Amino acid sequence: MLSLGRTERDSIPTAAGELPVVGHLPVLYRDAIGLLRSSSSALGPLFWVNFGFAQRRLFYVGSDALELLREPELVMDHPEHLKGIVGRSTVGQDGPSHRRMRSALYPSFSPQGFAKEVSATIAAVFDARIDACLRKESFAVHPTMRDWTLDIMLRICGVPTQDVHAWSRAYRELFLGVYPIPCRLPGLPAYRSDRARAWIDDHLRELLALARAGRAAGSLVEMLSNARDDEGEPLSDQAIVDNVRAILLAGHETSASILAWIIIVLARQRELWSAICEEHTAAPDASVPMSAREAHRFPVANAIFREVLRLYAPAWFIFRTVTDAITLNGRRLPPRTPLALSPTYFGHDPSLFPDPDRFDVSRWKDRSSPPGPLELAPFGGGPHFCLGYNIACIEALQLQFFLVRALRRAGLIPCLEGPSPKQVYLPAGHPTSATRVAFRAR
Template identity: 70%
Template sequence: MLFLDRTERDGFPTAAGELPVVGHLPILYRDAIGLLRRSSRALGPLFWVNFGFAHRRLFYVKADALDVLRAPAVVMDYTANLKAIVGRSAAAHDGALHQHMRSAINLSFSPQSFVKGASATIASVISARIDAWLQRGSIAVHPAMRELSLEIILRVCGVPTEDLPAWSRAYRELMLGVYPIPGRLPGLPAYRSRRARAWIDDRLRRLLALAREGAGGGGSLIEALSEARDEEGKSLSDQEIVDNTRAILLAGHETTASILAWIVIFLSGGDELRNAIYEEHTAAPDAFPTSFRDAQRLPVTSAVFREVLRLYAPGWFIFRTVTDAIMLHGRRIPRGTPLAISPTCLGYESSIFPDPERFDPSRWKDRSGSPGPLDLAPFGAGPHFCVGYNMAYIEALQLQSAFVRTLRRTGLVPRLQGPSPKQVYFPLGHPTPSTRIAFHPR
């Protein structure tokens, strides 16, 4: 028997295509959003999805799904394999512990100070990388963006970048823990992920020790966190700093790399979009945007960023658990139910985004004010809204500016090689790794 017979669980239907043992994992890997959208049309907005090895989640796929993230009776819930990645970070906790860590981190990671101060680092890394890509003649897009975004976040956090290849390998191994494959024997994903975490944590503790001694060089995020205090004046423990720095390094390059990769892919599709961005940045008073105020003067560039997020949010699922019964879509969701929502699915609401499968930055032309909850859905909502949103935004704007300016200066044109890329959904959403772009004379 290929497919399981069970179509209902606790009164809710199960998405089609569930396999023994691995559940929906093979479908989720290659077509997660397609599965969720098809299931929503066939079954309604509430249905079970099996992430493999009996890790089932009740998905809620509806326009008001973000409200779930703000409900007091719905709390953060990481499975054991994901907890092994995020550790004792603010991302993994709620309540007083979350507030303690998040308030200290917010003060250290504010867009007005830290992110704006990091913009010069961001600009220099992007410019150097683009020059190297053009000299090389072609790039594998997603791997190139992973290297770029990792170098940026390492430098911002105060991690020596001469070990960049080793850090890249360690984080690739760490992310294997996303797969819910049981067992910790050598060679299995959980074993490799935990070994990588130990390598990362050992180096972060060394850097933290230098920061505590005042020998870190000044200005890094690790040093800022070592001095940070929460709203009550309490400092972060060493383990809290290590866990949160590990999580920030992870989110600060894995998710950003996917966004940047899709941006470069779309910028390689024709002259019209590149010309519009070039003209916009040429007219801007500053060569590189460093703040949200700068971004408001760059509507086309900002629209590309938002449209990529709408279509290809890297973190396409968010896990929660119900601590007290709630009502969703007229149905009672019992206490203890493992929930999930999909930020990317919200971007395909045709009542809000007509012709949702089409890449169309112009749909954002009348949304030039501060972004609303739906616009920011890929970064979460409520107390766990992503602390790195502003930095990812600035990176995306600066990459577009530097990319189109350098192409214009060198007279080169980017062209996609091979078939059109598709989104892969594990360990996080990203374009097909083999997608390449070559640079040709105009």
């Protein structure tokens, strides 16, 4: 996998704390951003990180790292153990094939397109699910948000709601493939991930067959079955299956983490809960936000969303491979160098965000300009900027809208049970799963 010569490779330092076989996996799980920050301080912006089982990546955290996402010398790259998850979806493509596929997908995710229908689905799920939570003594925040966001994504794709639990189990198993354990013996992560992928793909092909027969009207699968790229060509059945599988995974795992952290910060910071309640009191007849463009109507809710993204972004690294030699930090990197970038790292840079470890919504509340590349970094950049950005914004705004409305009517407030959780970073960033929140009387 490594193309650097021995002398060149050894001249670039490795982050401290590397262990035999598992590499930096333990510290990456506990504090990936902390490892990047300490390594940058001690070693400079270019250093090796071992993701375990000889999966070494050259991390670059220089000030121009975000700009590299637009450079043609770097292409999307996933290690072999991840290719079974992303397949030949747009996530794993670059160049002309990526542009054609993305041109077919984008109309379904544009603010003027399918996102309008998605907004109604999100609202229906949150309204019902929050009402059900009022009757619980407490709930595990992150697992609950995973159920809610998967419910949303499956409804969007046209999956019957009674099948949510089976799909949830399958995606938990599929995500085990993120860990680079090479053995595929029964019971081990790679084996279980492959088996889950086969189950998911079989069911997606059934959905696609229903869509082609006109029995899944209005679903994302039906829209993609009719989609055409910028050359007028349809997507192949396998391309639709690969993309829907990847969209379902990314669309609920990343959103679940963001929404879980929104609930946690509202539960642990009473002043934020008061501020968001005051925002709703000032506009008691405000309608449910149905697009990302309505964020200006809810500046406090939007600021909470932006600050959660800055501090707790779930997608904290991006893999790339060098195609043509480039120079970074005075080092020449030849073709096939495995590179890793961390857009999330910039949210923790004190030169960009003073006192970066403090959750502070005032960073965003009085901003009149739209978010720029730095603020949007958690969604990537360049040609691979996240298609689901608008949907993520709507989910964040609507969750807070329905949460405030339901709890105020019931005379309740969110309360964090136990100590404040920390972010863990694998397989993607999320709060510890044991974190619980209760809705209690004021």
